[in-house]
Amino acid sequence: MSIFITLIAALIVFSAVIAIHEFGHFTVAKLCGIQVNEFSIGMGPALWKKIYKGTQYSLRALPVGGYVALEGEESPESQQTEAAARDEREAEEENPVPPEQRTGIPLNEAPVWQRALVMVAGAFMNFVLGFVVLVILVAAQEGAITSKTIYSIENDALCGQTGLQAGDEIVAVNGRRCFVANDILYELVRTEAYRARFTVKRDGQKVELPDVQFDTWQDEDGQTHMTLGFTVYGIKKTPLNVLKEAWNSTLYYGRIAFISLADLVRGRESINNLSGPVGIVTAIGQAASYGWQDLLELLALITINLGVFNLLPFPALDGGKVVFLIIEGVTGHAVPEKLQGTLTIAAFALLFGLMLFATYNDIIRLVTGAM
Known part of the structure; x- marks a missing residue:
C-alpha cells in the first residue's frame, strides 16, 4: 500500500509541476498569436484528442506531465535544411492541425520579445x-x-548577551535579507562557529549586530546543536497577512534553490548530496505518509525549484534559450543554428550525466539505509 501511495503521489506532483509549466508556454504563445499545434496532458499514446481553434488538445496514456508543440520551434536555417530533405506530405503528417485551421504564426516569425516571453x-x-x-x-x-520580531529572550541566553533584544525585528542574517522566519533558521544552520551577523530594526532604526553568538548543546552521539535562545511574535491570520506570508515564502523557497545551486558550484555542498528522480520520489512518498500538508509543501518546493532551475542561462534550459534571444535582439542576428544545437546537445549530455550520478546516489542511500 505504501508503494502504491508513493506512486500515486509522485504522479500527482510530477504531473502538476510539468503540466502547469507547459500551460505557461501554451497560454503566452496563444496570447502572442503564435501557432500552437498541440497541447497535451500526459505522454505516450493518445486516449483522446480534439482540434479546437487551431490547436489539437490531447489526453495521453502516461500521466507524467505534458507538452506543447509550437509551429516553427526551430530556426529558419533548420527549416530550410529540412524542407530540402522531405516533401510537403511528410511535413503535414508532423502537424496534427490542417493548414486551413491554423490561426497563428510560426514561433520563429514572432518578435524576439514575444519568443522570450513564451520561454519564461x-x-x-x-x-x-x-x-x-x-x-x-x-x-x-x-x-x-510566525513573525520575525523577537518576543522574548531566554534568561542568560548567549544571543541576548551578544546583541539581540526583545522587540528587535530581524531584517537580515549575514547580510542576507530575511523574508520569513524560516529565512532566519536557514541562515543560522549555514553559519560557522554558531555565530552570525544580524541586521535588526530597533525603535525604528536599523542596527548592525556584528557578532551574535548562540548557546550549544551535545546529544548522546556527541553531535553539537545550536540553541536559538529566543521566541518571536505571532501574526494574526488575516487574508492580507496570508497572502503576504505566501508571497514571502515563495521568495524564500526560490532563494534557497538558488543558494543550494551556488553552494554546489562553489564546492560548499558535496555533489554526493545531489538527489535525482529516485530520491525525489522517495521524498514524495515520505511526505504523503505524513499528510496532505507535507505533500503540498514538497510540491511547492519542487515547482519553485523547477522554475528557478529552468531560468538558469544554460543552453538546454528555457533560460539558455532566452540568452540566445537576447543576443539576437541586441545584434539583430540569430545565433547560428549549428552553434545552438551543439551547445544544447552538450548541455543535455551534462544534465543527463548529472541525473544518472544523482540516481546512483539515491540508490546507494536507499540500499545503505535498508541495511
Whole structure:
C-alpha cells in the first residue's frame, strides 16, 4: 500500500509541476498569436484528442506531465535544411492541425520579445503554482503566522548577551535579507562557529549586530546543536497577512534553490548530496505518509525549484534559450543554428550525466539505509 501511495503521489506532483509549466508556454504563445499545434496532458499514446481553434488538445496514456508543440520551434536555417530533405506530405503528417485551421504564426516569425516571453512563461507558472499552494498551506495551518520580531529572550541566553533584544525585528542574517522566519533558521544552520551577523530594526532604526553568538548543546552521539535562545511574535491570520506570508515564502523557497545551486558550484555542498528522480520520489512518498500538508509543501518546493532551475542561462534550459534571444535582439542576428544545437546537445549530455550520478546516489542511500 505504501508503494502504491508513493506512486500515486509522485504522479500527482510530477504531473502538476510539468503540466502547469507547459500551460505557461501554451497560454503566452496563444496570447502572442503564435501557432500552437498541440497541447497535451500526459505522454505516450493518445486516449483522446480534439482540434479546437487551431490547436489539437490531447489526453495521453502516461500521466507524467505534458507538452506543447509550437509551429516553427526551430530556426529558419533548420527549416530550410529540412524542407530540402522531405516533401510537403511528410511535413503535414508532423502537424496534427490542417493548414486551413491554423490561426497563428510560426514561433520563429514572432518578435524576439514575444519568443522570450513564451520561454519564461513556463517557469513563471511554476512560481504561480508554488504561490497558490503556499496560500493554501498558510491559510490551513493551525495558530498564528510566525513573525520575525523577537518576543522574548531566554534568561542568560548567549544571543541576548551578544546583541539581540526583545522587540528587535530581524531584517537580515549575514547580510542576507530575511523574508520569513524560516529565512532566519536557514541562515543560522549555514553559519560557522554558531555565530552570525544580524541586521535588526530597533525603535525604528536599523542596527548592525556584528557578532551574535548562540548557546550549544551535545546529544548522546556527541553531535553539537545550536540553541536559538529566543521566541518571536505571532501574526494574526488575516487574508492580507496570508497572502503576504505566501508571497514571502515563495521568495524564500526560490532563494534557497538558488543558494543550494551556488553552494554546489562553489564546492560548499558535496555533489554526493545531489538527489535525482529516485530520491525525489522517495521524498514524495515520505511526505504523503505524513499528510496532505507535507505533500503540498514538497510540491511547492519542487515547482519553485523547477522554475528557478529552468531560468538558469544554460543552453538546454528555457533560460539558455532566452540568452540566445537576447543576443539576437541586441545584434539583430540569430545565433547560428549549428552553434545552438551543439551547445544544447552538450548541455543535455551534462544534465543527463548529472541525473544518472544523482540516481546512483539515491540508490546507494536507499540500499545503505535498508541495511
